[in-house]
Amino acid sequence: MTSRLVDDRTERFSDLFREFTPSVRGFVRTMVAACDVESVVQATFETAWAKLEAIPLLSQRAWLFGVARNHVRNHVRAERRRAFLVDAVGAQRPGELTSCPRGCVDLVEIAPLLAALQHLSTEELEVLQLVAWHEMEPAEVAVVLKISANNARVRIHRARKHLETLMQPELGEVDR
Amino acid sequence: MRVRDPFEILAALNPVPRLSETSPQDDELLATIIAKAPSTTGKRRRHLWVAGGGAIAVVGLAAFAVFHQDSASSPLQLTCYTAAQQPPPEQFGIPMEGDPVKACKQLWRNGTIADAEPPTLTACVNDGGIVAVVPGDQKVCARLGFANWIGALTDDEVQMMAFADELAATFSEKCIIEPDATAAAQAVIDKYQLAGWTIVQQGGYTPQRACALAGAVPEQQLVVIASRRGAP
Numbered sequence: 001m002t003s004r005l006v007d008d009r010t011e012r013f014s015d016l017f018r019e020f021t022p023s024v025r026g027f028v029r030t031m032v033a034a035c036d037v038e039s040v041v042q043a044t045f046e047t048a049w050a051k052l053e054a055i056p057l058l059s060q061r062a063w064l065f066g067v068a069r070n071h072v073r074n075h076v077r078a079e080r081r082r083a084f085l086v087d088a089v090g091a092q093r094p095g096e097l098t099s100c101p102r103g104c105v106d107l108v109e110i111a112p113l114l115a116a117l118q119h120l121s122t123e124e125l126e127v128l129q130l131v132a133w134h135e136m137e138p139a140e141v142a143v144v145l146k147i148s149a150n151n152a153r154v155r156i157h158r159a160r161k162h163l164e165t166l167m168q169p170e171l172g173e174v175d176r
Numbered sequence: 177m178r179v180r181d182p183f184e185i186l187a188a189l190n191p192v193p194r195l196s197e198t199s200p201q202d203d204e205l206l207a208t209i210i211a212k213a214p215s216t217t218g219k220r221r222r223h224l225w226v227a228g229g230g231a232i233a234v235v236g237l238a239a240f241a242v243f244h245q246d247s248a249s250s251p252l253q254l255t256c257y258t259a260a261q262q263p264p265p266e267q268f269g270i271p272m273e274g275d276p277v278k279a280c281k282q283l284w285r286n287g288t289i290a291d292a293e294p295p296t297l298t299a300c301v302n303d304g305g306i307v308a309v310v311p312g313d314q315k316v317c318a319r320l321g322f323a324n325w326i327g328a329l330t331d332d333e334v335q336m337m338a339f340a341d342e343l344a345a346t347f348s349e350k351c352i353i354e355p356d357a358t359a360a361a362q363a364v365i366d367k368y369q370l371a372g373w374t375i376v377q378q379g380g381y382t383p384q385r386a387c388a389l390a391g392a393v394p395e396q397q398l399v400v401i402a403s404r405r406g407a408p
Binding site for chain 1: 186189
């Protein structure tokens, strides 16, 4: 009976690993240098292996992102993490956008956005990244950041407002 | 001029899809993680594992996990329950090194389980044959369907613990490459004058994982050697 428990545990972890390794890797790649990505991914899943029973079934990806973020925070200073996030946007040139599910971006839109991102805090960038790139709901953002869902909603709202404000002088009225 | 919401521009510039990919090494990484104890702490080779639910014992490699429902005890393992429940909400596994209650008390005090003085703790033998230290008095073992743990370790058990520890330390303190691994393990076996032991090489060596690690399965008189991250 005990052996079967272990088999089930291993199987559950294997499924989790196979399903979420790509998204965790994508998340980590926006926060650390390429040479550090795999060690963070490994550390994240080692934590998941150790705490498998604590992972909420309905927000596994968010839980893994939270663990990955913690591992990154232990090794990369906030300022450096912010730089990586902005670089990740800057590296995404319009010419690379072969398909545009969220709308294609004109070159003239990128420069002011990059300039605005430079003025956001690391926390604001993290929140925007989770919502804009990983399409997370506030409840999932809350799991990643280990805050309440209400607090997550407030942070998302404030970060979006701050970004809009920073871009107002450049772009004028925002179309909703 | 009417322009898009900057958040939408940010979303459209999403770099994550091209960064989210599988790696040819993923299968190996999965095997490595499963083969390792869930976490490690302490100075030398002091394995701490954490689990919720069923009794799970890990010494250092998955191959070393030994389960004996019928066995009276697994002398190398000790688990500290965080609550008097079976299964507990969380449990912390450490090697058996002397007084199990004292060892678990340390986890309650040092912040691993809590930052406070521990409650009364009692050593039981759980249904996995592992010594489990549970919050509660002497009656708690029976309440959970466990036996009370009695007695100190035998000389053989003490020797086996020392062997397992030295074996792991030999392989973790320096990079032993694959061609030398069997001889290194045999040297430790010989030092402890153990007869009838078998050494198994699991392989998996790559340039990034050129070093070996080893662990003992006393119940099967087995030493398992696998690759670990590192280079000579």
